[in-house]
Amino acid sequence: MLDRQLALLEAEPLGGLRWLVPALVAAAALSGALLFMSVGEPLFAGLFFAGVVAMLVAAFVLDKRNGTVEAAPVAPAAPDYAMASAALNLTRDPAALTDGEGQLLGTNSAWRARYGDGIPKTLPSSVKAKQAIEALASQAWRDGKASAEIAYKSGRLPTTVERVGAASDLLMWRIARGQPDMLATLVKRVSGLEGYLFAQSGVMASAVDDDGRILAANSAFVERVGGDRAAVVGLHFGEIAELRDNALRLVIEGETAPPLRLVHVPVDTEKGEGAGLMLLIDTIEPSQPDSNNMLALLDLLPLGLALVDRDGRFLTMNKAFKVAGGIKEGHPPVYPGDLVIKEDKAAVADAVRRNARGPAMSGDLPIRLNAQPAEPVALTVAGLRGLGEAAVLLLLKDNSEEAKLKRQVAQATKMQAVGQLAGGVAHDFNNILTAIIGHCDLMLMRHSPGDSDYDDIQQIKSNSNRAAGLTRQLLAFSRQQTLRPxxxxxxxxxxxxxxxxxxxxxxxxxxxxxxxxxxxxxxxxxxxxxxxxxxxxxxxxxxxxxxxxxxxxxxxxxxxxxxxxxxxxxxxxxxxxxxxxxxxxxxxxxxxxxxxxxxxxxxxxxxxxxxxxxxxxxxxxxxxxxxxxxxxxxxxxxxxxxxxxxAHEVEAKATRSRAAKPQENELWGTGTVLLVEDEPMVRTVAERALTRHGYKVLTANNGEDALEILGQGETVDLLVSDVVMPLMDGPTMVREARKSFPDMPILFMSGYAEEQLRKSIDIDNVAFLPKPFSVQELAEAVRLALAEDAGK
Structure with missing residues (x-):
């Protein structure tokens, strides 16, 4: 019976309460009676009964309300994986979209460039990495996001997995680009200047791969083992040197071969063995390394290298390590932890201890140096064996030039942003100053020097010209000012x-x-x-x-x-x-x-x-x-x-004296001028100024209005227009107008630099008037533009 009631409740959560209402009311009445009998107070029993009945009524009402509104079934939309693949191109790293079974649904261009144009059925992992991928996917299904470093066929790469999709039923995989090929770099170094420097010091250097095959060798190595570089490259290192009488000796030198000391600098940061740099040094006592020769050898390397003993103390370090670590002369650190900030000391000490006393291995550790606490760097810690007191090798790269370049790029970006802001502020401010200076000029036309307001108007104009000087400074900083070269x-x-x-x-x-x-x-x-x-x-x-x-x-x-x-x-x-x-x-x-x-x-x-x-x-x-x-x-x-x-090359021509500045009575003219300006205050002062100088002025708020006026058949002798306007800017409007009026002279006004505007405008037969301008400068520019058009 109880199982049947539970099934009804599950099938109809609220509706299933309907048959329980009478029973619960009866139970409430019985409970109230019992309460009255036990307490003896009818008030408490009545309140209890009323409360239970109220809750049952509310539940019944909610059930009725919810049952009346039923959502119309919506057919699920078909997923658009092509759009998802296009969205994956927003990241530069290889990225892919898979379903719950691990099937690839879409990839970006970086993925296809690395793993081929075709879409494989599964992720391009090795057998060894399959288990790691499945574990990473399971963690992503559980936590929503997971990341780990996985060994793919192309190397160990950081991988991030995240649940995506409307129903969170898809996985988005993103694989980092990875680090540069250190082995290829090592081959180039051994074959180049570094290998030559090793040879000059009597050190035989070679680069080997994971199988011990020789990929490159310097001249000292080649001459010692036979003198034929082509024959040496490709041989196994074990064919060149062998361990005999507890010492490493060259096979080609036979029984009388002198003992050699081997220094192996691995490039595999995980294993600490296999591919890397093999250095062979002549020695008489192979069990006791010569610290002076070792220091001289390390100083030749461009990488920052340091040797640490089993107690975690520095034995020696080369010049590159001192530069990268910011170590001052005369103040050498005792422990590697002395180089880093307080928060990283424990991690460095633990890594050195594990590599010194445990199995030989290596790994990268992100640290922050005392000399550069704001910029994390990578410290490689590798365990050493067979080098006497030296138990740990530290590799530190000098990132000062890279950090300097980053600061320069950030500074250039900041300068560009500030320049754009300054140019925009100066442009808007120039419109205001144009109106102020223009109205002052118009007022000065009605006042003589003896009037009481004349000095006040002159003071306003003088202060406006000083403000115009500040805008020229802003434009000069942003390289947008108008020059008259x-x-x-x-x-x-x-x-x-x-x-x-x-x-x-x-x-x-x-x-x-x-x-x-x-x-x-x-x-x-x-x-x-x-x-x-x-x-x-x-x-x-x-x-x-x-x-x-x-x-x-x-x-x-x-x-x-x-x-x-x-x-x-x-x-x-x-x-x-x-x-x-x-x-x-x-x-x-x-x-x-x-x-x-x-x-x-x-x-x-x-x-x-x-x-x-x-x-x-x-x-x-x-x-x-x-x-x-x-x-x-x-x-x-x-x-x-x-x-x-x-230097400017001057053409041979007669020197002409600068033309005298025209007088006010020479600026009067006739003709129809179409004035296009979106700023009302600038348009008003320019219209009044040109009208007072004898011109008939037609005005337009934007380029579209101007084209409409030209289409009405009105004869226009000169078109005066602002450059930057909403809806349709000045250059676009002029190109449309030139289709019907190819010979119409144009005068552009703008607060931006003339040189920049001419590069962007690319229109012939146009004049330019920089803002802010006075009434006299506007009249002179209009007269000159009409005179040049008449002289053609």
Missing amino acids: QVLQLPDVVSEVSHLLKRLLGETVQLVVKHGRDLFPVRADPGQLEQVIVNLSVNARDAMAAGGGGTLTIQTYSVKSNQVAELGSDILPIADYAALSIADTGTGIPANVLGKVFEPFFTTKEVGKGTGLGLSTVYGIVKQSGGYIFADSKVGEGTRFTIYLP
Whole structure:
């Protein structure tokens, strides 16, 4: 009976309670009566009965409600394994998707590149690894994710398995790319310079595979065993040397062969035997290794090697190990644990102890050195036998260059991100300044110098121009500023700014200017070069202020291509340059700071005395001008900044004087101008400015509106447009307009650099006006664009 009731409950969880309701009500009434008889209080019995009845009613209502709503059956969607295979390509490691039976359902391109184009029925494992794969899969089914290092046919590789899919019924396998082929590297080293250095020291070196076959040998080894390299390579090492009279001797030398000492450096970090480097050294007492010869031998190797005794103390270490471990001269460590941080000491000591007293083996251990606690490195610990007191071999790779490269890449990425941010802020700010400066110009047209508001308007315009200078600094740092390059001579630029420098430097600093002969002409923006000279000179003045003054030397000279080649710089291409050198006799820059001086917002000055944008602006101007800048400094002696600008070839033509700036009455004109600008404040001030100068102005909010106006048949003499706009940008709109009006002149406005825009725009017959601009600059640009079109 009880089994039948349980079956009904399982088949109908809530509905099965229906036949129990009367029975439970009766039971509740009986329980209330018993409670009343035992306690003697009708109130308690009544409350108990009411509570039980309320719960039964609630359960009945819930059962009715749940029974009325039945979800419509949904047919399961067919799995799209092609899409899953495409998603696996997001990882660079070989990855595959399998079902619960281990059948491959999809793979990525890295998997197929390693294991073939066809999809095998199972994972490409050896028989030895099958059990490990099954255990890893079982762990993933149980825990959701598992990882381990498995010996595949291609080597031991870290493998990660994770349950995926809507029903978590699939497994995603990801196999790491693995480490480089150390044996191939060893063969190359033995056959190259390292093998030659071993031979010069009288050491016979050879590389052997897992079976003991010789893959490569140096000249000392080849000459000692027969003199024919082709005959030696491929032989078993046991055919070359044999153990006789408790000493290792060469077979070819017969009974009189002298004893040799064998040093085996394995490349198999798991077994500590088999493939690796075999070193044969002549010795008289093979049981007592010569520490001096051993140290000299280890110093020849590019890897960091150290020998440790059975008590865990260092016996010796080579130069590469000292460099990689950050060991200072005169302060050698006693134990390997002295090299690492506190958290890694126990792991290093345990690994050394196990390899010293247990069976000979080897393995990699991730550690963090005291010299570089933020960058983990790999320490290989291998057990040694038959080398006297030496019981453990430590291998440590110098990762300083790799870490330096990583920092440089991170710094370059950060500089690029900051540059993009600075360029975007400056572009938006230029639109605001354009409106402010334009409205000031319009107000000045209605006020004469004697009016009460004239000075206030001039002050607003002056402050706006100062703000425009800050945006030019941001654009110079991000290399997006607008340059107006000219062919010039560096001495002329220095002469223009010399009178300003004398006031800036003060009386305590002596200015010395030297000019070389036959200087190459350069093509650059003279105003920006003046800013470079001023920024470097002001920094030099501040550096010499602590010493009470000094001498600032500005020198210009030519550097020919053969002189550049003699410099041996990896950065400066071989060509002709005009050089500008600015040197001071100040306190100098420390070596740890010198590499950061061109970074934005980096400054060593006190708070409120420097923004950190000066040298970064200088760097941006020089690089945008196609030049190079180098800093050289010694603490206590001074600093020198050298700028190299490429020589410009000037065509033979008559020198023309610079055209005089047009007067206000020369900027009036006639014609119809179509103005396209998405910023209302800029569009308003430009429309009013052009209208006041006699032009008929049509306005459009974006490129689509402009094309609609052109399609209405209105005659347009000039199209003035912003470059960056929503919906349709300026260049796209101009290309569409040129299809119907191929000869229409174009004037682009933008806060970005003209050079960058011209590279991206690639449209002929266009003029450019940088933001922010004044009313007079806008009128002059429009008049010039119409004049050039009329002169064709």
